[in-house]
Amino acid sequence: MTSVAAPAADASPRASTRESSRRRAIQRFRWSILAPLIALIAVVLLPVMFLQLYFSLHQWTVYLGTWWDAEWVGLDLFKDVLSDPRFGWAVVRSLVFATGSTIGCFVIGFALAYLMYKPFRGQAVYYIIFILPMLTVPVVVAYTAEMLLYQSGPLNDLITRLSGIEFKPQWLTNPNIALPTVMLLEIWNWTPFSFIIMLAGLAAVPKEPIEAAQILGASKWRIFWEVQLPLLRPVIFLALVLRFLEAMAEFPKTWALLQGGPGTATETLPVYIFLTTWQYFEISKGAAMSYIVMMMMIVIVLAAIGLLRREKRSLDAMYAQSKADG
């Protein structure tokens, strides 16, 4: 096969056998790397997928006997989940949480990066301070937030003192603001992510188009909107997409701080799945829910991957360009 495919118009037979043995060697090399990877994924993930499907189709909880004797219920559990308003609200909350915190992180991170991408005195110090929240363990963020946010706590006290107005929101116990509170924590925790991505992006944008626009007398504002922003598009997509996916999966802060409460105010999808499975011990319902969420996330991730693939090409082209320019 390989010898037929080789461009053997002027090659001697010896050269083509060498070529084909080289290809075989590469194939051997390839499979000696990939085989363990595929085996590992198969051994760990396939049984997990199978179990998840099994529990979605059989009614079982830990109080019943052995799980392989569980009763077959067909798609009942899926119907159960899809007609559960609490699940619907969890979907809505997760989407609101992820969208809101992604936008928050992005706007602040981009603004800070824009103010910082040119060298100035103290740049290194600000950079270090700005990345610290990202280097705090999420569970630690949750407990620190509790120390800061109780009603007569330091945050409300500081704002009251500085503004002179009595400022006493119940960040953690008022069901109307509990979810925004967790979103603010997510924004505090992960603005550094958007910041460092946008900073690296701004630094990598080619200089000539900006200089050309400056010579033509364009204002900073116009240069930003009409030159920098279009060039930054791939980086912006990257910052938004990756942050959104991570925010959809956020669990440690939401759980450690509020366990979905007050009431169901902060019950996002991961929290609701966790509660169903490990607090109510409805393993099967949890599995069906996980299955639905997994399918939903696969659709979202595939869309995201399509986007990232497209944008990575323009990004690679940009780096190749700036490398060629020296």
Add this chain to the structure above:
Amino acid sequence: MAMTKSRRSRVTTIVRYVVLTLWATVAFFPIYWMVATSFKIDTQWFAWPPVYFPDPPTLANYLNVWFGAEQYAQTQYAISSQKPLISLMNSTIIATTSTFLAVAFGSVIAYGVSRYRILSEVRMFQLLMLRMIPPIVVVAPLSLYYSALGLLDSMFGLILIYFLTTLPYAVWMTKSFIDEVPREIEQAAEILGASRWRTVFEIVLPLIRSGLVATFLFILILTWSEYLLALIITKTQVTTLPVELSKYQGSTEGRVYGRQAALAVGITIPLMIVGLVIRKHLARGFSFGMVRR
């Protein structure tokens, strides 16, 4: 004209410093509060008005939490077990082992992809799904599977799943470093008759040494702070630090902020040191090597 321009740039500079300092305060204050609380005596943890500076500062929280020193603590808040030190050991072993495996295996895959395209671009992106699908959707069947295998509450179980979920980062990040190495050296080695494996281990990987260290430390950040999988897969024998910290919540009637803070500081310091060491590489890490500086 020149006057107004320089004045304008001075205004811009002042605005910049004001905005940046404002955010620096927002970013730093919670961290300060955590550290300050860890040095407070118990009556100041939850005081009104809040106590901004520990007075007098005390080491009791640290001594009690980390070393179980009860003589430093009032009995009401004393935490007598020495679990945090065990968790520290667990966390260290689990995080370093799984990270080492991910980087070792990931860098070899990355070399194959970079030089021989052993995975197509589509497959490379599909590999990202190992990371991008939220772990919560598989964690219940995973724990049942693990309990059938006897891997529940074992270091190996956690190392295995951390290895798999951080592998995409390892592959992508090391690939971005390998892509920057010119091929001429390897081609010379190949002509001299070196095998591919020798080329990987004796030429390419040593050339991207600093990149491998950056990747290792970056993934260490992820595994060190992971919570959900550790919470489900570990029970009593093996707990990691984030899970240990969460056990101080709601377990007692009183609020034990000072103790929590002392534990939290201990968990966070290694992470911050590691993160600051590789601060220039964080963007590359989090963007799977797609964005570089």
